[in-house]
Amino acid sequence: MQKSDEYVKRKFEEYYRDNVEKVKPPPEMEKREYGFLLFEGGMMMRHRAFKSATNLRAFISSTVPAHAYNSTAYYLEPEEEMDRKKWQGADLTFDVDADHIPTPCKYVHDLWVCKNCNTQGKGPVPAKCPKCQGERIDEEAWLCELCLERAKEEVIKLLDFLGEDFGFLRSDITICFSGHRGYHVHLRADEARGLDSDERKEIVDYVLGLGFAPELHPDLLDGGGAPEGQIAASGWPRRVARGLYEILTETSEDELTSWNINRRVAKTIYRSREELASTWIGERTRSLPQGVGPGTYRILVQKAVERESAKVDTVVTTDIHRLIRIPETLNGKTGFRAAEVSSIEGFDPFSDAIAFKGEETVHVREAPQFRIGNQTLGPYVDKVVTLPSAAAVLLLSKGKASLRAD
Amino acid sequence: MLSKADQAKYPVLPDAVEYVRQRGLTIEELSDRSYATILDRAEERLKEAIAKGIVSSEWQNDDVEILSFPVAVYLATILRDDWVRRRFALAESRRASQFLLNEDISRVAEVATKTFGWKIDPAGVEVSEVAPILRVDFKSYIKNALKIKEFKWKLTNRVLDHGFVRVSKDEASRLLQEEVQSRILGRIKSIPLERPSFLKDRIERLRKLVSERRATVAFSELPEAVIPAAMPPCMRSLYDSMHSGKHIPHVGRFALTSFLVNAGVNQEGILLLFKTAADFDEGKTRYQVEHIAGARGGKTKYKPPKCATLRTHGLCINPDNLCREISHPLSYYRTRLRRVFPRGRRYAEK
Numbered sequence: 179m180q181k182s183d184e185y186v187k188r189k190f191e192e193y194y195r196d197n198v199e200k201v202k203p204p205p206e207m208e209k210r211e212y213g214f215l216l217f218e219g220g221m222m223m224r225h226r227a228f229k230s231a232t233n234l235r236a237f238i239s240s241t242v243p244a245h246a247y248n249s250t251a252y253y254l255e256p257e258e259e260m261d262r263k264k265w266q267g268a269d270l271t272f273d274v275d276a277d278h279i280p281t282p283c284k285y286v287h288d289l290w291v292c293k294n295c296n297t298q299g300k301g302p303v304p305a306k307c308p309k310c311q312g313e314r315i316d317e318e319a320w321l322c323e324l325c326l327e328r329a330k331e332e333v334i335k336l337l338d339f340l341g342e343d344f345g346f347l348r349s350d351i352t353i354c355f356s357g358h359r360g361y362h363v364h365l366r367a368d369e370a371r372g373l374d375s376d377e378r379k380e381i382v383d384y385v386l387g388l389g390f391a392p393e394l395h396p397d398l399l400d401g402g403g404a405p406e407g408q409i410a411a412s413g414w415p416r417r418v419a420r421g422l423y424e425i426l427t428e429t430s431e432d433e434l435t436s437w438n439i440n441r442r443v444a445k446t447i448y449r450s451r452e453e454l455a456s457t458w459i460g461e462r463t464r465s466l467p468q469g470v471g472p473g474t475y476r477i478l479v480q481k482a483v484e485r486e487s488a489k490v491d492t493v494v495t496t497d498i499h500r501l502i503r504i505p506e507t508l509n510g511k512t513g514f515r516a517a518e519v520s521s522i523e524g525f526d527p528f529s530d531a532i533a534f535k536g537e538e539t540v541h542v543r544e545a546p547q548f549r550i551g552n553q554t555l556g557p558y559v560d561k562v563v564t565l566p567s568a569a570a571v572l573l574l575s576k577g578k579a580s581l582r583a584d
Numbered sequence: 585m586l587s588k589a590d591q592a593k594y595p596v597l598p599d600a601v602e603y604v605r606q607r608g609l610t611i612e613e614l615s616d617r618s619y620a621t622i623l624d625r626a627e628e629r630l631k632e633a634i635a636k637g638i639v640s641s642e643w644q645n646d647d648v649e650i651l652s653f654p655v656a657v658y659l660a661t662i663l664r665d666d667w668v669r670r671r672f673a674l675a676e677s678r679r680a681s682q683f684l685l686n687e688d689i690s691r692v693a694e695v696a697t698k699t700f701g702w703k704i705d706p707a708g709v710e711v712s713e714v715a716p717i718l719r720v721d722f723k724s725y726i727k728n729a730l731k732i733k734e735f736k737w738k739l740t741n742r743v744l745d746h747g748f749v750r751v752s753k754d755e756a757s758r759l760l761q762e763e764v765q766s767r768i769l770g771r772i773k774s775i776p777l778e779r780p781s782f783l784k785d786r787i788e789r790l791r792k793l794v795s796e797r798r799a800t801v802a803f804s805e806l807p808e809a810v811i812p813a814a815m816p817p818c819m820r821s822l823y824d825s826m827h828s829g830k831h832i833p834h835v836g837r838f839a840l841t842s843f844l845v846n847a848g849v850n851q852e853g854i855l856l857l858f859k860t861a862a863d864f865d866e867g868k869t870r871y872q873v874e875h876i877a878g879a880r881g882g883k884t885k886y887k888p889p890k891c892a893t894l895r896t897h898g899l900c901i902n903p904d905n906l907c908r909e910i911s912h913p914l915s916y917y918r919t920r921l922r923r924v925f926p927r928g929r930r931y932a933e934k
Contacts, residue, residue, distance in 0.1 A: 305830070313830050344722060345747025369723050369747075379896050380726045380739050388896065389738045412745035492897045493835055 244510025357509025
């Protein structure tokens with residue numbers, strides 16, 4: 179182990195010594211599989227089972243893993259090989275992660291490194307290294323306030339889908355910070371437990387708005403002769419109608435044009451936005467401005483779907499044998515707590531998920547500006563600084579800093 | 585309680601099943617000449633299923649109609665042919681669905697809730713003459729709608745409100761067709777049964793009909809080396825990315841590997857392709873490939889994900905015209921091979 183890993187592990191050890199009681203095993207914990215990624219050699223331990231919270235906590239504080247996971251599934255034999263575990267159902271789980279959300283700040287804080295020639299760049303990973311044309315490229319993602327703020331918006335949209343559309347109770351839903359770039363939403367309800375992978379896929383497609391076909395919803399625009407609000411009043415038709423309204427009244431001419439909408443049509447839409455704002459809602463008929471053809475309409479609907487959909491990871495929800503981070507354990511990529519979130523609106527990952535107290539002096543190679551609690555730190559380039567321990571662990575875990583002794 | 589006539593319409597429903605149970609028909613009894621009409625109708629049910637894909641909805645005698653159904657299930661079991669099993673379940677479920685279309689909405693709702701455990705929001709039943717509507721719990725909806733391909737059945741295109749999906753009475757009948765089909769599939773077990781001698785001629789006749797029917801839908805075998813030109817665009821794209829050492833996500837790797845395994849590529853060939861991957865780890869990759877190929881663990885050979893799943897994971901890339909006709913990457917591959925290499929020609933030099 180490197181010095182910095184040893185340091186991080188020691189901090190984890192201290193944390194678990196004093197706080198292991200906070201670690202929160204999932205309901206019916208004895209039916210779950212547990213997995214741990216160790217600091218030593220990146221080794222994964224799987225197929226573990228624990229009968230009680232006490233046993234699990236004792237294991238965590240003595241082993242001090244970099245990452246601790248439990249299965250979203252319930253098994254009769256959680257310690258057996260996958261084929262013999264006897265699957266009994268699984269929580270309906272969603273992962274909302276900045277990886278799946280296009281944010282402009284990724285150009286500021288996300289790095290890629292060519293494995294061949296070590297050329298670096300910012301923003302999304304290019305297909306080829308611009309210098310050596312190599313195609314083996316590593317990505318170094320950073321966690322930032324804006325990305326996490328956007329992830330939060332996606333969680334809020336997801337909660338609306340789960341409640342308004344699927345009729346799940348808020349009390350059956352638990353939200354946790356992932357400790358890195360997003361949130362996990364756990365839904366534990368009888369109706370969800372037995373769903374198979376294909377059925378979960380249909381739910382994912384629904385919250386993503388995948389396959390929404392405007393031609394099947396003629397009532398979106400003119401109400402189809404139905405009383406106002408009756409048909410477009412729920413589900414996706416409601417969302418698309420709302421999204422269209424917002425797009426039509428808020429989007430600039432240039433942005434509309436950037437969506438491949440004809441400049442003349444974009445001008446028309448932009449000019450009619452005030453009129454639309456006063457006629458669209460509450461009227462029996464919703465109509466598009468004159469001159470907006472079916473092609474443009476399709477683009478607008480697509481944009482409305484993008485705006486209204488909740489961008490969740492498609493794999494996590496559909497994988498019925500998934501391991502997911504145990505609430506209130508530490509995330510080895512950052513040293514943050516996978517904190518349970520009671521109110522998503524008010525949650526501040528940069529203060530509410532901090533695990534460590536104290537200070538540490540480290541040598542930072544390069545780091546963007548970030549915040550810990552009320553303290554704004556950085557940006558740093560090749561600098562020795564004394565930081566709050568949480569910040570030091572974050573930079574060490576991300577490989578952006580080293581201990582002075584390294 | 586269903587009337588006798590209703591039981592004849594829906595022999596798969598519990599009331600009819602119970603009637604048959606109480607009647608206590610045994611296989612020995614069937615060999616008696618007086619039961620010939622029941623055997624005739626049972627054989628006919630299967631013949632209609634095999635030839636036409638639907639069982640006729642006219643009959644003379646309620647008893648014969650009710651009793652011939654379990655006998656047909658029995659014959660289908662003896663035939664031990666998965667295609668017949670599916671075909672029969674489909675044909676009988678279509679028959680049931682046709683009757684359901686003519687029932688009133690309360691009967692449709694009753695069948696759905698009592699027999700198949702759907703939850704129907706009582707406040708959501710609209711008994712209008714023109715367009716009666718039911719509100720069905722989303723779980724029952726998804727389970728059945730998933731099996732129907734058209735876009736209008738996708739949950740995204742439905743009005744889903746607090747756990748309930750709006751469906752018309754006709755749509756509910758269509759969904760119930762899927763329920764009936766699964767139920768029949770479940771009743772035809774894949775257990776070897778003794779074949780009583782008095783059924784020999786009937787079984788032979790059915791076998792012959794199956795093989796005639798089969799000849800027209802024969803499947804060509806896949807070649808042993810993968811033909812990139814026949815690969816669907818999604819797999820082609822994954823293949824090219826892998827080949828040039830680009831990072832592809834785990835689902836993508838699984839999709840490509842299982843596709844190649846099913847397309848007949850051997851494990852060494854697949855390992856060779858993975859060697860170019862950015863993060864190649866021979867031991868780990870070998871394990872995964874062997875697992876997918878069924879050489880390890882559960883011994884099941886994994887099939888690649890279907891188109892809908894690839895779409896969910898964003899792996900459906902540049903779909904072409906053929907993609908519109910198929911719903912599984914392997915059917916794309918088979919179809920293209922058939923078109924490019926007409927039957928009788930060698931696919932490729934190895």
